[in-house]
Amino acid sequence: MSKPLKQIHLAAHFPGVNNTTVWSDPEAGSHIEFSSFAHFAQTAERAKFDFLFLAEGLRLREQGGKIYDLDVVGRPDTFTVLTALAAVTEHLGLTGTINSTFNEPYEVARQFASLDHLSGGRAAWNVVTSWDAFTGENFRRGGFLPQEERYSRAKEFLATANELFDSWRGDEIVADQGTGTFLRDAKSGAFVHKGQHFDIEGQFNVPRSPQGRPVVFQAGDSDEGREFAASDADAIFSRYSTLKAGQEFYTDVKGRLAKYGRTHDQLLILPAATFVLGDTDTEAEELAREVRRQQVSGATAIKHLEFVWNRDLSAYDPDGPLPDIDPDLGEHTIARGRAQVRMYRDPLAIAREWRELAAANKWSIRDLVIETGNRQAFVGSPATVAKTINDFVQADASDGFILVPHITPGGLDVFADKVVPLLQERGVFRTEYEGTTLRDHLGLAHPDADAPRERAAS
Amino acid sequence: MSSSSSSLPASPLSSTSLHLAVALDGAGWHPAAWREPEARPRDQFTAGYWADLVKEAEHGLLDFVTFEDGLGLQSSHFAEPDGRTDQVRGRLDAVLIAARVAPLTRHIGLVPTVVATHTEPFHISKAIATLDYVSTGRAGLRIQVSGRQNEAAHFGRRTIPRIRFGEAYAPEIQEVITELFEEAADYVEVVRRLWDSWEDDAEIRDVATGRFIDRDKLHYIDFEGRHFSVKGPSITPRPPQGQPIVSALGHETVPYRLIGRSADIGYVTPHDTAQARAIVDEIRTEQAAAGRAEEPLHIFGDLVVFLDDDPAAAAARRDRLDGLAGYAYASDATVFTGTPAQLADLLLQWQQAGLTGFRLRPAVIGQDLPKITRGLVPELQRRGAFRTAYESDTLRGLLGLARPANRYAAATA
Numbered sequence: 001m002s003k004p005l006k007q008i009h010l011a012a013h014f015p016g017v018n019n020t021t022v023w024s025d026p027e028a029g030s031h032i033e034f035s036s037f038a039h040f041a042q043t044a045e046r047a048k049f050d051f052l053f054l055a056e057g058l059r060l061r062e063q064g065g066k067i068y069d070l071d072v073v074g075r076p077d078t079f080t081v082l083t084a085l086a087a088v089t090e091h092l093g094l095t096g097t098i099n100s101t102f103n104e105p106y107e108v109a110r111q112f113a114s115l116d117h118l119s120g121g122r123a124a125w126n127v128v129t130s131w132d133a134f135t136g137e138n139f140r141r142g143g144f145l146p147q148e149e150r151y152s153r154a155k156e157f158l159a160t161a162n163e164l165f166d167s168w169r170g171d172e173i174v175a176d177q178g179t180g181t182f183l184r185d186a187k188s189g190a191f192v193h194k195g196q197h198f199d200i201e202g203q204f205n206v207p208r209s210p211q212g213r214p215v216v217f218q219a220g221d222s223d224e225g226r227e228f229a230a231s232d233a234d235a236i237f238s239r240y241s242t243l244k245a246g247q248e249f250y251t252d253v254k255g256r257l258a259k260y261g262r263t264h265d266q267l268l269i270l271p272a273a274t275f276v277l278g279d280t281d282t283e284a285e286e287l288a289r290e291v292r293r294q295q296v297s298g299a300t301a302i303k304h305l306e307f308v309w310n311r312d313l314s315a316y317d318p319d320g321p322l323p324d325i326d327p328d329l330g331e332h333t334i335a336r337g338r339a340q341v342r343m344y345r346d347p348l349a350i351a352r353e354w355r356e357l358a359a360a361n362k363w364s365i366r367d368l369v370i371e372t373g374n375r376q377a378f379v380g381s382p383a384t385v386a387k388t389i390n391d392f393v394q395a396d397a398s399d400g401f402i403l404v405p406h407i408t409p410g411g412l413d414v415f416a417d418k419v420v421p422l423l424q425e426r427g428v429f430r431t432e433y434e435g436t437t438l439r440d441h442l443g444l445a446h447p448d449a450d451a452p453r454e455r456a457a458s
Numbered sequence: 459m460s461s462s463s464s465s466l467p468a469s470p471l472s473s474t475s476l477h478l479a480v481a482l483d484g485a486g487w488h489p490a491a492w493r494e495p496e497a498r499p500r501d502q503f504t505a506g507y508w509a510d511l512v513k514e515a516e517h518g519l520l521d522f523v524t525f526e527d528g529l530g531l532q533s534s535h536f537a538e539p540d541g542r543t544d545q546v547r548g549r550l551d552a553v554l555i556a557a558r559v560a561p562l563t564r565h566i567g568l569v570p571t572v573v574a575t576h577t578e579p580f581h582i583s584k585a586i587a588t589l590d591y592v593s594t595g596r597a598g599l600r601i602q603v604s605g606r607q608n609e610a611a612h613f614g615r616r617t618i619p620r621i622r623f624g625e626a627y628a629p630e631i632q633e634v635i636t637e638l639f640e641e642a643a644d645y646v647e648v649v650r651r652l653w654d655s656w657e658d659d660a661e662i663r664d665v666a667t668g669r670f671i672d673r674d675k676l677h678y679i680d681f682e683g684r685h686f687s688v689k690g691p692s693i694t695p696r697p698p699q700g701q702p703i704v705s706a707l708g709h710e711t712v713p714y715r716l717i718g719r720s721a722d723i724g725y726v727t728p729h730d731t732a733q734a735r736a737i738v739d740e741i742r743t744e745q746a747a748a749g750r751a752e753e754p755l756h757i758f759g760d761l762v763v764f765l766d767d768d769p770a771a772a773a774a775r776r777d778r779l780d781g782l783a784g785y786a787y788a789s790d791a792t793v794f795t796g797t798p799a800q801l802a803d804l805l806l807q808w809q810q811a812g813l814t815g816f817r818l819r820p821a822v823i824g825q826d827l828p829k830i831t832r833g834l835v836p837e838l839q840r841r842g843a844f845r846t847a848y849e850s851d852t853l854r855g856l857l858g859l860a861r862p863a864n865r866y867a868a869a870t871a
Contacts, residue, residue, distance in 0.1 A: 024665045032695050034561070034592045058580070060676070060691060067673040067691075074661070074671075074695040077581070077588040083554040084592035086505065087561040106529065106612040107577060114551035118505045118558040137689035138580045173548065175492065175499035180782060182492060182499065183543040189531065200614040203539065205531045207503055207548045297668035 008393045008428050009268060009400030009442060010420075011095070012044040013053040015408045017061070019304075020274060020374075021072045022294045022406045029409050031072050034084060036409035041085045043409075044092055047416035048430050050441040051093025051124060052085065053237070053402050054078050058102055059135040061337035063303055064312055068337075070300050072408075079111045086119035093438030095124035095217060100157040101131060101150060102139045105198060108157075109164035112214045113206035121210030121437030126217035126237055127228075129154040134336045149197075151224045156197045158216065158232055167191045168208040170448070212447040215438050230256035234444050235268040237402060241377035246271060246397030268442060273377035273401040277414050281380045288379040291406055292370050301366040304373070306334050308344050308351060318366040322358050327351050377401075385415075386422035393428070476805060476843055477815025477857060479569070479758065480515050480830060482508070483526035484546040486822040487762050487789065489534060490782035492546050496824025503550060505558045511823060512559045515566055518831025519845050521856045522567025524600050524705075524817065527552035529573050530609040536623035537606050544784075553585050553599075560593035567853030569598035569705060574645040575638060576604060576613045580688055582645075583652035590697035595852035598703030598722075601646055603638040632712070639712045644683040646704055646720040651679035653701055654864045655691035677866040699854050700861045707760065709790060711740065718744025722859065723756040723815075727791040731811045734759060738812035754859055758815040759808050760791040761801075764822075765829035769796045776821065791819060798833030806843060 014037065015021040022028060030036045041052050056078050061068040078096040085094060094115065098108055108125075116123035129150035133143025145153060172188040174181045189204035218225060218233035229236045230253060240249040250269050257267055276291055278284030296304070298318030306313050310328040327347035344350055358368045378385045392398055405411025423429035439446060485492035485499055492499040501507035508525075515523050531547045533540040552570035560568055568589060572582050582599070590597035604610070610618045621631055660675035679690035705723035708714045717724030718741050726741070728734035738757050745755050766772035772795040780786045787793070794801055805816055818834075820826035838844035850856050 023663055023670050024668075032591060034594070038561070058693060059689075060693060067671075067676055069669045069671045069673045072670055073676075074656070075693055076591060077584040077694060079551075079554060080557045080585045080588035081592060083557040084561055084588075087509075087558055102578070103581070104576070104613050104615070110529075110551050111554065114554045117503045117550055118554055120505075137687070139578055139688075140686040142687070168548075173500065173503075177493045177495070177497070177499065180490075180493060180544045182545055183547050186541040186543050188547070198614060200612055202608050202612045203531050205528070205548055206550060299668035 003394075005426075005428050006393050006399070007430070007443075008389065008423060009270060010047070010049045010429065011051045011053050011093070011270065011400070011402040012040065012049055012412050013055070013272060013402050013404040014040055015072070015405055015411065016055045017057060017072050017075065019071050019295050019300050020404060020406055021408060022291060023072050023408075024294060025407055027407050027410055031408050032074050032076060034081070037076070037081055037085055038088045039409040040412060041089050041092055043412045043416050045089045047412070047420045048433060049092060050400070051095045051122075051438055052082075053095045053126070054082065054097060056097040056099065056128070057337065058099060058130075059138055059337050061335070063306065063335045064314070068303070070297065070303060079115060082123075083115050083118050086115070086122065091122070091433040091436065091441070093122045093124055093215070093441055094119055095126055095215070097126040097128055097219070099128055099130055100154040101129055101145055102135065103157075105157055105160040105164060105193075106200065106204070109161040109204065110206050112161070113165060113209045116209035116211050116214055117206070121439070123209070123211065124215035124217060124235075124438055126219055127154055127158055127233075128219055132336075151220075151228055153197045155228060155232065156195050160193045160195070160198050160200070162213055163191050163193055164204040165208070165213040166447075167204045168206070170208040170212070173207055211437050211439050215442060215444060226253050226256060229253060229267065230262070231260045233267060235270055235442065238269055238271045238398075240397075241271040241273040241401065243392055243395065243397050246392060247395065250396050250398060265443065268399040270400050270402050271377075271398050272404055274374070274404050274406065275378040275385060275415065276376045276406075277380070277382060277385060277418060279381060281384050284380045284384075288376050291376070292373065295406070296366060296370045296373060298366050301369040303335075304369045305365055307338070308347050308354075310334050310347065316365060319364045322351075322355050322365055322368065382418035382422055386419050386426070389419075390423065390426055390428050474843055475845065476809050476838070477521045477756065477758065478830075478835070478838075478844065479522045479524060479567075479815065479817040480520055480827060481524045481526065481760070481817050481819045482511055482823065483819070484532070484549065485824070486826065487819040488776075488779045488783070488787050488821040489545045490779040491822040493782055494779075494822045494824060497822065498824065499546065502546065503548070508555050509559050509562050511827060512563055512566060512568070514827055514831055516563050518835045519848060520566060520831070520835075521815065522569050522596075522598065522703075522853055524569045525552035525555050525571060527571040527573065527602075528609070529576055529604055529612055530606060537621045539608055553582075553589060556597070557589055557592055560589065560596065563593075563596075565596070565848040565851060565856075567596045567598055567703065567856060568593055569600050569703060569853075571600045571602050573602050573604050574642040576609065576615070579645045579648035579686065580652065580692070583649040584692055584694040586649070586702050587653055587692065587694040587697040590699055590702045595698035595854070597697065597699065598705060598853055599649075600705045600707070600725075601642050601716075601720075602707070603642050605635060605638055636712050639716050641685045642706075643716050643720050644681070644685060646716075648679065648681050648686070648688045650701060650704070651681060651865070652688070652690055652692040653697060654866050655679050656695045657864050657867050658696055658700070660695065696864065699852055700864065701854075703853050703857065703859075708741075714741045715744050717741055717757075718750070718755070719748040721755065722857070723758055725758050725760045725817050726813075727760050728808065728811070729792050731808055734808050734811035734813055742812075756814045756857060757812065758817045759805075759813045760817045760819060762789045762791050762793040762819045762821055763801060763826050763830070764793070764795040765798055765801065765826050765833060767797055767833070769800065772796055775825075779821070789819075793821075798829060798837045801834055802837040802841065802843070805838070806841070
């Protein structure tokens with residue numbers, strides 16, 4: 001007996017401030033004008049995608065004490081641009097990354113509830129944490145949060161926001177013009193939260209929104225991050241877009257759900273995935289190589305080597321050999337505002353390995369960074385890419401993908417036109433939206449659907 | 459006018475044309491407005507409601523609309539919740555309402571209220587910059603402070619003493635109010651510096667050197683104040699208008715100082731021409747004291763309006779709504795009842811006192827907004843006192859304000 005085919009979930013990540021985004025391409029348009037966002041969102045909706053995804057960073061990155069100038073810089077306010085996009089789309093989910101450290105629950109809950117009302121139930125929140133004093137310099141409290149407390153604050157922030165969302169049940173607004181009763185209950189929106197991070201009380205002032213609560217995403221990869229996702233999130237924005245790593249992550253995280261009384265279908269695993277399409281697989285491979293060279297200029301290669309070396313390497317020739325000196329193992333000071341530098345946990349070993357690789361292959365610094373950097377997740381003809389995506393999902397490497405095109409804003413168009421129809425032919429991707437809310441698209445129950453059971457159990 | 463003997467700054471426009479805005483709040487400014495048949499009270503939490511209102515205002519060629527907001531439930535009391543269930547309670551975030559409407563309109567300015575007291579200037583700066591992007595140059599903000607204890611408790615970060623109506627002029631309360639407004643002035647300073655923290659031509663896309671930006675054209679703002687320090691630069695490039703519009707409502711010296719120091723538009727609430735003239739003089743004096751005498755600063759009169767072609771019907775409607783509310787509605791602003799022609803007379807008379815425009819608060823939006831756009835506006839046009847077509851695609855343009863130079867741009871050449 002064969003397993004029924006899983007339906008694939010697809011989303012589009014507006015290309016952001018990483019070197020995956022090729023701004024030097026003649027096709028590359030504005031990263032900040034609303035017309036770029038509108039084009040991108042409308043393409044995603046034309047392709048019947050589940051949602052659009054926006055990342056966020058609250059301090060411009062620096063390297064060597066200077067603002068990092070090689071990648072796309074500059075992005076809009078997440079809530080404002082997502083709400084504007086609600087005006088130019090009808091079905092597409094709108095997922096925003098919002099930090100739980102440099103915000104307060106009352107304000108963020110108002111903004112998500114407002115976005116959900118103004119989009120007719122399409123809001124989602126990717127809850128991220130940060131703690132660094134570097135980012136804190138832009139905010140009232142500065143770097144107030146110890147690193148080890150960032151998940152404890154994030155968890156309490158989300159719990160508090162949920163209390164605010166739930167402070168209105170949805171039947172309070174009577175608005176009976178005859179009798180003059182507007183609110184059923186003067187205490188609508190009343191809440192009290194006394195916790196380690198938040199001590200607040202009063203009345204929330206946004207009535208219950210169509211989805212009840214926004215869909216919640218989590219993106220952290222640490223053990224704590226995975227637990228947070230298993231206990232609290234509806235979906236994970238993960239980084240494992242290869243088959244084996246994807247399956248391991250999928251099994252690990254889904255395996256954590258049971259202890260929170262949750263089932264496999266209550267948490268979707270959606271890795272970020274880049275792609276390059278060509279008429280043939282060979283053409284796509286060639287194009288992918290070319291894109292990787294565009295993504296890593298000589299200057300970018302030096303900067304990426306600095307992430308590992310933790311030293312100023314600006315004197316090195318990107319077309320020459322790797323540095324003989326070893327990485328500085330002291331506190332990482334060279335690159336600020338980047339999460340990825342923390343992934344290089346043993347810089348000496350990486351440096352040794354990279355020198356060996358470069359020597360064996362006669363690679364320059366730039367060659368090495370290109371070759372060891374992330375290869376695009378999906379490279380091939382539309383048929384190949386459609387088959388690969390489907391194989392991954394059916395093999396439980398994910399429940400779908402959040403696609404990250406390398407060109408703004410048109411990089412999604414060819415995927416929409418060439419790959420989506422093939423997935424639809426296979427019967428694994430919707431041909432029309434079946435519901436109106438993002439919860440509908442993702443197959444997630446409305447939070448109130450659980451309410452009677454919870455009440456009965458208590 | 460260079461021939462003027464006045465030592466006070468001039469208003470931005472020498473023409474006789476006045477500027478008109480409408481203040482949107484719920485179903486209207488009268489507490490029983492939502493009970494009128496045109497009110498659509500259940501729709502206030504939908505995008506369609508706000509889109510319809512702003513399109514109507516744009517149909518009337520208005521300069522802009524403002525959106526009220528607050529960090530707690532609305533209340534008929536001065537500084538605390540009232541526990542009422544017979545008036546509109548609950549609202550959506552004003553910046554997001556403005557953003558939702560922006561792509562559906564082309565000319566009209568969008569000015570949401572933002573509360574300085576409990577929010578982050580960094581977030582608000584990029585939110586209004588983004589509103590300027592999504593509206594291609596039609597954004598502004600109206601800055602407000604919160605002196606309510608219950609709203610402070612929603613954030614749990616500071617306490618605010620209880621302020622009772624009638625005690626607002628007690629010295630200890632004045633101290634609190636002064637501090638809230640000084641914080642708001644710092645807040646606006648940070649927001650404005652962040653808007654300028656990117657020069658217009660900072661994005662260079664220089665393929666030869668691999669640089670996307672010229673980082674010498676990005677600037678730390680290094681603001682340090684009593685309430686917050688902000689490093690910068692913004693994460694959002696300089697918005698289309700350079701500096702979106704900053705506006706504030708004031709009723710006394712402390713907020714007049716904020717308006718004189720920080721705003722492009724002040725909203726004031728005179729009750730006659732003499733009072734209007736006195737307020738204008740006081741704000742112009744504050745403006746000069748802040749060293750801004752040469753900068754344009756609009757001063758708009760706020761009025762609540764009940765409009766009808768029959769003046770008795772307008773007054774009767776007010777009485778009827780007062781009956782429904784259970785009390786006689788009073789406002790900080792003059793409450794006008796009458797015909798569009800009578801209102802035009804009043805506005806032109808007050809304009810002589812130095813007001814450059816008016817922000818009208820429709821008593822019942824469903825009734826009085828169309829009376830503004832389809833009654834008052836044609837009346838003013840007949841008198842040559844209002845535009846007959848939009849003359850600009852940006853809010854600064856509609857207000858006669860040039861796109862400002864960037865404070866951080868090197869003064870070379």
